[in-house]
Amino acid sequence: MSDAVDAVFESGEPAFIPYLVAGDPDYEASIEYVEAIERGGADVIELGLPFSEPIAEGSTIQDAIVRSLEAGMTPEQYFDFVEDLDVDVPLVCMTYYNLIYQYGPDQGPRAFVERAAAAGIAGLVVPDLPAEEADPLRAACDEFGLDLIFIVAPTTKGERLERMMEHVSGYVYVQARLGTTGARDDVSDQTDESLARLAEWSVPKAVGFGIKTGDHAERIVSAGADGIIVGSALVDIVADGADSDDPTEAVADRLEAKARELKDGALAGAGLAAAESVE
Amino acid sequence: MSTDSDGKFGAYGGQYVPEALMPAIEELRDAYERYVLENEDGFMDEFRERLADFGGRPTPLQHAEQLSERYDTAVYLKREDLLHGGAHKLNNALGQVLLAKYMGKERIIAETGAGQHGTATAMAAAHLDMPCEIFMGSTDITRQRPNVFRMRLNGAEVNPVTTGRGTLKEAISETMRDWATNVEDTHYVIGSIVGPDPFPRMVRDFQSVIGREAREQIKAKTGRLPDSVVACAGGGSNTMGAFHEFVDSADPSSADKSSGQHPRDRVDLIAVEAGGSSLDVDEKAGVAPNSATLSTGEEGVLHGARTKLLQDSDGQIMESHSVSAGLDYSGVGPELAHLVDSGRVDAVNVDDEAALEAFHRLSRLEGIIPALESAHAFGYLEENPEEVGDVTVVNLSGRGDKDLETVVEETEKRDLDVDVDMSVFREAER
Numbered sequence: 001m002s003d004a005v006d007a008v009f010e011s012g013e014p015a016f017i018p019y020l021v022a023g024d025p026d027y028e029a030s031i032e033y034v035e036a037i038e039r040g041g042a043d044v045i046e047l048g049l050p051f052s053e054p055i056a057e058g059s060t061i062q063d064a065i066v067r068s069l070e071a072g073m074t075p076e077q078y079f080d081f082v083e084d085l086d087v088d089v090p091l092v093c094m095t096y097y098n099l100i101y102q103y104g105p106d107q108g109p110r111a112f113v114e115r116a117a118a119a120g121i122a123g124l125v126v127p128d129l130p131a132e133e134a135d136p137l138r139a140a141c142d143e144f145g146l147d148l149i150f151i152v153a154p155t156t157k158g159e160r161l162e163r164m165m166e167h168v169s170g171y172v173y174v175q176a177r178l179g180t181t182g183a184r185d186d187v188s189d190q191t192d193e194s195l196a197r198l199a200e201w202s203v204p205k206a207v208g209f210g211i212k213t214g215d216h217a218e219r220i221v222s223a224g225a226d227g228i229i230v231g232s233a234l235v236d237i238v239a240d241g242a243d244s245d246d247p248t249e250a251v252a253d254r255l256e257a258k259a260r261e262l263k264d265g266a267l268a269g270a271g272l273a274a275a276e277s278v279e
Numbered sequence: 280m281s282t283d284s285d286g287k288f289g290a291y292g293g294q295y296v297p298e299a300l301m302p303a304i305e306e307l308r309d310a311y312e313r314y315v316l317e318n319e320d321g322f323m324d325e326f327r328e329r330l331a332d333f334g335g336r337p338t339p340l341q342h343a344e345q346l347s348e349r350y351d352t353a354v355y356l357k358r359e360d361l362l363h364g365g366a367h368k369l370n371n372a373l374g375q376v377l378l379a380k381y382m383g384k385e386r387i388i389a390e391t392g393a394g395q396h397g398t399a400t401a402m403a404a405a406h407l408d409m410p411c412e413i414f415m416g417s418t419d420i421t422r423q424r425p426n427v428f429r430m431r432l433n434g435a436e437v438n439p440v441t442t443g444r445g446t447l448k449e450a451i452s453e454t455m456r457d458w459a460t461n462v463e464d465t466h467y468v469i470g471s472i473v474g475p476d477p478f479p480r481m482v483r484d485f486q487s488v489i490g491r492e493a494r495e496q497i498k499a500k501t502g503r504l505p506d507s508v509v510a511c512a513g514g515g516s517n518t519m520g521a522f523h524e525f526v527d528s529a530d531p532s533s534a535d536k537s538s539g540q541h542p543r544d545r546v547d548l549i550a551v552e553a554g555g556s557s558l559d560v561d562e563k564a565g566v567a568p569n570s571a572t573l574s575t576g577e578e579g580v581l582h583g584a585r586t587k588l589l590q591d592s593d594g595q596i597m598e599s600h601s602v603s604a605g606l607d608y609s610g611v612g613p614e615l616a617h618l619v620d621s622g623r624v625d626a627v628n629v630d631d632e633a634a635l636e637a638f639h640r641l642s643r644l645e646g647i648i649p650a651l652e653s654a655h656a657f658g659y660l661e662e663n664p665e666e667v668g669d670v671t672v673v674n675l676s677g678r679g680d681k682d683l684e685t686v687v688e689e690t691e692k693r694d695l696d697v698d699v700d701m702s703v704f705r706e707a708e709r
Contacts, residue, residue: 052565052595053448053581055455056297062442074593097295098580102594107578128580130301133293153299155462160302178299179460 002122002147004090005170008043008227009204014266015171015227016041016217017206018234018259019094021048021064022081023073025242029251030068031084033238036252038087040259045087046125046229049078049095056127058182060232063239075103075112082119090122092149092170097129100137113140123147123170131164138167151175152198154190161197171204171227176211176220183232184210187219195224214265221269228266234258286476289620291613294475296455296583303462308477310382315374315484322381326374326485333406334363334373336488340496340672345644346657350664353501356647356675357493357521366650366677367489367517368399372468374485376403379466386461387411389468390454392419392447392513393605393652394426395677396470401435411435414454416445419604425681444598447513447608451582471514472612475583479612486520493672494524506668507547510676511655512626513570513606515550515615517676522548526623547625547668550615551659553601554628562591570599572611573619573626586613602631602689603651603682629658632693637661638679638686639697650677651685 008015018037023030034045050065050073057065073081082091093116097109104111116124123146129137131150141148147170154177156164164172174195177188191207198205207220208229217228237258241251286292286308294304314322330336338358346354359367376387387404389411391397397413404411413430417439420427430437443449451473458467472479472486490508497505508525512518525546555569567589569575576587581596589597589609601607618624629637637657642648649657653676660673679686690699 052443053452055452055582056459058456066442069595076593096580098588098590098594098596101580102590102592127297128295128583130294130296130298132301133295151298153297153301155299155302157302160305175299178462180456 002090002145002170004122005044005147008090009171013272014221014225014270015043015204015206016259016263016266017044017046017227017229018042018262019046019048019229019231020234020238021050021061021068022078023050023068023071024064024235024238025067026071027077027081029248031081032248032252033255034085035087036256037234037259038089040256041263042089042259043227044090044092046092046094046231047082049075049093049099051096051099054096056180058180058232060183060235060239061181064235067242075099079115079119082121091120092123092125092147093121094125094127097126100126109137110140113137113144113146117144117146121146123149125149125151125173127151131167141169149173152194154178154194157197165201165203168203171206172198173229174198174205174207174225176207176209179209181209181232183212183236185212187216191220192223199224214261217262217265218269221266228262230262286480288614288617290578291584291586291617292476292479293585294583295580295585296475297459299459300462304475306382310378311477311481314378314381315481320381322377326377329373329377330370330488334369335361337492338362340493340500342500343645346660349644350660352664352667353670354660355497355500355505355670355672357489357672359489359517359674359676360647360649360653360678364395364399364402365680366395366399367486367520368396368470369403370488370520371470371482371485371516372396372399372403375466375468376400376407376409379468380407380409382466384464384466385410386465387468388414388454388457388465389470390414390447390450391470392416392450392607393603393650394419394423394430394681395605395650397435397437398426398429400468401430401433404435405433412438412457414438414440414450414457416440416447416450418445419447419450422685423604423681424684446604448596448599455582471516472519472614473514473582473584473586473610479584479614482516483519483523483614486516487523489517489520489674490522490524493521497670497672501670503670504546505670505672507549507671508674509549509551509656509659509667509671510674511606511652512550512552512573512611512615513608513652514610515612517674518550519612519615521674522624526618548618548623549625549627549659549667550619551655552626552628553603553606553634553655554630555600556631558628560597565591565595565597566600567597567609568600569628570601570606570608571628572609573616574628576611581610584613587611587616602634602685603655605650605652606655627659629655629662631689632695633658633662635686635689635693636695636697638682639690639699647675648679649675650679651682653677
């Protein structure tokens with residue numbers, strides 16, 4: 001499995017895991033944006049490979065996917081993108097199963113995972129692939145040393161949860177609320193319930209879906225999360241920049257500041273001072 | 280009733296959905312097996328009774344005299360257009376809304392393309408007193424206005440979906456998002472034999488009443504099974520509904536009834552897809568100007584199932600096209616994909632023009648205005664009368680009232696062999 005991801009969670013600090021869609025709004029700007037969120041304190045970066053039918057995404061990320069696809073993003077270009085990035089933190093690819101399945105000359109997940117490993121991807125999150133259908137992908141991930149990260153939903157309980165916990169790799173993606181991705185103004189009670197349900201398992205728990213501010217991050221880490229995953233609140237900044245045609249550097253600065261706010265919130269939630277993260 | 284209890288049809292099928300939906304899908308599978316397959320609490324008895332009293336079943340099997348003469352073969356029409364609501368869709372919608380009620384769900388959602396499934400769901404929800412929301416692509420709202428009126432009149436909310444081209448594919452994605460948000464009290468009434476297990480086999484079971492009736496009716500009328508059953512195919516619910524009872528059937532009585540007519544050892548099953556304007560694909564634009572998924576699609580994963588899809592070489596889903604909104608979809612039911620691969624079902628296609636001509640032909644010759652979807656099946660009959668044998672059943676899956684404006688508009692655009700002079704409106708205004 002990915003040692004780099006394990007090392008993040010073994011550090012003792014809460015992990016800040018931002019998400020952006022690769023190629024949003026275009027290839028060059030997106031490179032700058034991903035590097036900016038690393039500067040802002042990212043510990044792992046989830047990088048979306050856009051699929052035309054993103055059934056788990058709310059409108060913010062759906063729009064980002066449209067921008068990226070219209071700018072020409074493809075799976076092949078995505079791997080070039082990953083190789084062009086100048087970042088040190090582990091990268092996790094988030095995409096839908098059909099793109100993984102179709103990649104390469106033969107159908108099946110192996111070719112995609114092999115190429116992802118070669119590009120330096122540390123793990124995969126596949127929102128439309130429940131554990132029931134995951135065996136072929138899990139085998140390929142084992143072969144090439146990638147983490148296959150599963151989502152635990154507020155509805156995942158009992159035996160189903162136990163079965164999933166047997167296969168945790170990297171971290172569990174704790175879905176903070178029912179519904180689709182998207183920044184919200186509050187923290188869901190479902191988050192506390194989910195974290196309480198998972199408390200007896202020692203696996204790293206990263207919470208996502210709806211986190212928007214440093215205060216949210218602090219509250220969720222103090223409730224027991226080992227990490228926070230933030231997508232739409234950052235993608236909103238990319239969208240605003242694209243809408244008003246702002247210079248890439250200005251948008252990158254805003255992303256870095258937002259990332260720092262979220263990272264600092266996570267640190268505060270763990271009782272750690274923000275200053276510790278700034279060298 | 281079902282031999283596919285693992286939810287797979289060969290390599291197709293499965294449950295490719297977000298984790299948040301998996302518990303609801305397990306709950307649904309359990310309810311399907313208990314109520315539908317085992318008739319627990321008399322569910323199927325109540326379903327059949329409501330389908331008769333509210334829906335008007337059985338629907339007739341009619342000998343089409345003019346078409347029979349034209350094609351020199353005995354053509355029988357399974358008149359699903361006479362089911363309440365004007366299409367076969369009520370068979371499934373009523374079954375699922377009733378099942379949701381048995382499961383204790385409090386809210387119904389559904390996607391719709393042509394609006395027939397949305398209308399059937401809205402009617403069933405009103406009939407069974409359940410709140411109902413329908414997701415419909417904005418393009419389809421414009422081209423299927425009469426059905427929007429009907430849904431609203433039945434008390435359903437209609438939510439326009441503006442992503443993509445605003446047709447069925449986007450409507451399904453958006454309904455899945457709503458379901459993932461409200462999964463605890465909501466049932467998603469999928470309108471075709473698509474989606475994660477158990478939907479493909481459950482929808483097929485609710486629709487299989489079409490073929491079950493047709494089989495008895497054709498035997499009563501002709502003393503034999505048909506040589507072929509012809510049905511249009513988009514997602515494939517009317518198709519599998521018509522085919523299911525014939526899939527395994529060789530006609531044991533046909534051997535002694537042959538008298539030189541070369542009876543077949545099985546009933547040919549012919550699925551007629553929308554050839555649209557062309558079978559060619561514009562991969563760069565991501566558009567397939569047809570909905571011929573069974574004929575031209577490749578295996579992939581969409582909307583909860585592994586099946587045949589219209590997709591580019593990367594696996595991005597292409598926008599489909601058909602003059603008929605109900606066939607305009609980039610995927611197809613996994614069971615139908617499997618039956619085509621295994622050679623049991625023949626996948627053929629008919630283009631927009633042939634479907635429009637068939638629409639006019641049936642209206643003139645038989646006094647039946649068919650849905651544009653069903654018109655594709657009659658387009659095939661016109662082009663290949665020699666392929667259907669001596670006795671054929673064509674599933675007339677719906678009526679065409681919803682399509683009148685589209686047909687007049689699309690006919691005027693083309694150089695067709697029909698006259699739809701509507702100048703009477705202008706004369707009346709003078």
